[in-house]
Amino acid sequence: MNKELQNWAEKVIKEITPDAINLNKDYYPFQSKAIENPDILFLGLNPGGGSSYESQSTKDKWEFIDYFDEKGKSIKVMKPERLLGGNPFFEINSDEWKFIKGLRKISMFDKALNENKFVLANYFYLSTADFYEAETFHKDVFEKCKKLTYEMIQLIKPKLIVVLGTSKGIDQLDEFKNKRLILSGNHQRLLISADYNNTKVIAIPHPSLMAITEKEIEAINTNILELIEEKPFTNYEFKKINFSQFSINNIEKIIEEKGIKADFVQNKNVYDWIIDNGTNKILVRFSVKDKYFGIRDFNAKTSGSPNRFYINIENADLYISTITKPLFFKTNSWMVQKFFSQYEFDNLSALYQLIATDLTNLYHKIINAS
Structure with missing residues (x-):
């Protein structure tokens, strides 16, 4: 192990462990193994698991050892090697x-992976809700944490x-330094460049x-390669x-103009539509605030494995295929999760048509599968 990295790890443990104990939050700078001279350092914001230090320190995979702090108090600390x-997981x-x-959608990142x-790291080490x-x-x-990350x-x-x-x-x-917006998308900044001690940053x-x-993904791919190769940027609007x-x-x-009664029921900040074919009840939920709709098993239990939201749905993969790509599927609490921003449209009327077409196709697949 590189001695300087070993010293840095010991410094992190010494400086951050008291905060992790005090706030009772698990922590780790690296998701992947630290290596020297990687093609890419992916730098995330923070671990998002939200677990506790107490829990982390008792798990064998995290390799905590007994240690006496400066006041002579016995505490558990992570081994520098770990x-x-x-992250052992x-x-x-x-x-x-x-x-x-998501990273694999960018060709250069996929190659490095x-x-x-x-190296995949965080620049705030404690696990927080957000x-x-x-x-x-x-x-x-x-x-x-920022200071340690620069080191x-x-x-x-x-x-x-x-x-x-x-x-x-x-x-x-x-x-x-020298932060510059390279590419702006429909709803957010897509690519920013900067530099740090003669190292390119995006x-x-x-x-x-x-x-x-x-x-937008194609535009990011193109502009990143142009940035690395120091070529003129292709302009995207x-x-x-x-x-x-x-x-x-x-x-x-x-949807109703297509002969289907779509009974969306408002429940606080979401709108629910249940499609029932006698075998499965499928929930279609819109979160207007978060700008997406999700599809899952209406009868899924309130707790258990994440796959409970789709594991008991017959023809789940068929239903997933009816929603136009790109989309997220079998992730978090959804069989399908589709953000409005994943559709290609110029105005809200066009977006309504695209969503309605997807949901109409989904409805017919569900009903005809009964």
Whole structure:
């Protein structure tokens, strides 16, 4: 093991463990194993599992050992070798992780993942519910982690740094200079460039929510390669859509014009439609606030394995195939999750038509499967 990296790991453990214990949050800088000179350092914001330090320190895979702190108090700390080895569950489960699937949509990233020439790390090490909690309620720890992350980058010397998140992710990294918006999409910044000590830096939308169109993905792919090869950028223009006027009633109307009664029932901030073919009850739920619709088993139990939301649905793969790509499927609590921004459209009327067509096709597949 590189002695400098070993010293850095020991420094992280010494500085961050007291905060992790005090806040009772698990922590880890690396998802993957730390290696030197990777083709790409993927830099996420923070672990999002939301587990506790107490729980983490008792799991054998995390390799905690007994240690006496400066006050002589016995505590459990992570071994430096484990910290540099990354999340022990990464190699086991990462192919199924949503953000890994998102990264693979970009050809250069897919290549680095396949060849194991990458490091995947976080720049805030404690597991929080979201990034807002990290930057708002734990500012002192936040600054500590950033400083340690800059040190880590200088030690592993990546050829390219990819920040996962264009909304706030890269904005918080003040040591990354010369930030420049390269590509703007329908609903968000798609590609930002910067540099850090002569290392190229880019930021993309967080891959766990790569809820963008195929054309936007193609544009990101193209502009990244042009940036790396120092070629002129291909110009892409995407029309911005205002979702504030989105109405579920318009989708209901179009579906009903196709001879189907779409009984959407409002439940607080969501709208539910149940399609029943006598064998399965399928829930179609719209979250207008979060701009997506999801499809799953209406009768799924309130707790258990994540696949309970689709495992008992006959013809699940057939139903998934009726929704136009791109989409997320068999992920989180959904058999299908489709964000509005994944459709290609120029106005809300066109979006209504696209969604209504998908749901009409889904309805016919479900009913005809009975």
